[in-house]
Amino acid sequence: MPHHAVRHVWNDTALQKHGKETKCFVLECHAEDMIKGQPLTLAECYAALLCLQGADSKQHKQDLPNIMRIAFGMKVMVTQNVKTDLDIANGAQGTIVDIWLDLNELLLALQQPLIKLKYLPVCILMKLEWTRTSRLKDLEESVIPVKPTYKPYRISCQTNEGTIVTHTVR
Numbered sequence: 001m002p003h004h005a006v007r008h009v010w011n012d013t014a015l016q017k018h019g020k021e022t023k024c025f026v027l028e029c030h031a032e033d034m035i036k037g038q039p040l041t042l043a044e045c046y047a048a049l050l051c052l053q054g055a056d057s058k059q060h061k062q063d064l065p066n067i068m069r070i071a072f073g074m075k076v077m078v079t080q081n082v083k084t085d086l087d088i089a090n091g092a093q094g095t096i097v098d099i100w101l102d103l104n105e106l107l108l109a110l111q112q113p114l115i116k117l118k119y120l121p122v123c124i125l126m127k128l129e130w131t132r133t134s135r136l137k138d139l140e141e142s143v144i145p146v147k148p149t150y151k152p153y154r155i156s157c158q159t160n161e162g163t164i165v166t167h168t169v170r
Contacts, residue, residue, distance in 0.1 A: 008065075012069065014075075015069055015071060015074060018071060018073065018074055018075075019071055019113055020113075022071075022072075022073055024071045024072050024073060025071065025112060025113055025114070025115050026069050026070070026071045026113060026114050026115070027069065027070050027071065027099065027101075027115050027117055027121070028067060028068070028069050028114055028115065028116045028117065029067075029068050029070075029116075029117040029119075029120050029121065030066065030067055030068075030116075031065070031066045031067070031068075032120070033045075033048055033169050033170075034169070034170050035167045035168070035169055035170070040169065043157050043158065044155065044157055044167065044169075046157070047155040047156060047157035048153075048155050048169055051153065051154075051155045051156075052153075069114075070096060070099060070121075070124065071096065072096055072097070072098070072099065073095060073096065073097075074095065074096045075093065075094075075095055076093070076094055076095065076096055076126060077091065077092065077093050077094075078090060078091065078092040078093075078094075083133075085132070086131055086132045086133045087128070087130055087131045087132050087133075088128070088131060088133070088144065092128055092129070092130070092131070093128070093129050094126045094127050094128040094129055094142075095126070095127050096124055096125070096126055097125045097126070097127045097140070097143060098124070098125040099121050099123075099124050099125070100121060100122045100123040100124070100125070101117070101119070101121055101122065102117075102118075102119035102120065102121065102122055104118070104119055105117055105118060105119050106118075120148045121148065122147070123145045123146065123147050124145070124146045125139065125143050125144070125145055125146075126143065126144055126145075126146050127140065127142050127143045128142045128143075128144060129142075130142075131144070150170050151170075152168050152169065152170045153168070153169055154166055154167065154168055154169070155167055155169055
């Protein structure tokens with residue numbers, strides 16, 4: 001079993017335990033593959049699947065997950081170097097202190113333990129255990145905003161006319 005799979009199971013189990021202990025709901029959001037702001041067609045989905053199963057698939061999405069679960073008070077870790085001079089780097093740890101949802105999001109059933117979001121959060125506020133960042137206006141010390149990450153990759157697929165076209169998927 002790859003160590004990434006073990007890590008994902010461990011994290012999901014810890015998040016479920018956190019939700020039960022703190023009585024916090026867990027928010028689930030799914031990755032959205034889009035071409036020019038539109039969902040992929042069936043042919044494009046197939047081409048993306050083939051592309052992402054290839055030998056260099058890790059380069060395409062840089063290990064971004066298809067499903068992300070988050071909760072208030074959840075412990076988190078930075079997994080990429082963002083601003084190393086400010087100690088926002090791989091391995092930095094913190095806690096989610098707020099989640100700003102998309103204005104179009106309707107949360108009708110906040111009593112459910114798992115809420116599936118229709119839109120990616122606008123921003124997650126993370127309080128770092130250690131950082132050299134300056135205090136941001138209207139935020140507590142050591143709190144930074146984290147926005148959704150987008151990683152474009154290219155696919156090639158055949159049109160109904162038989163031509164091969166290349167698209168950038170975001």
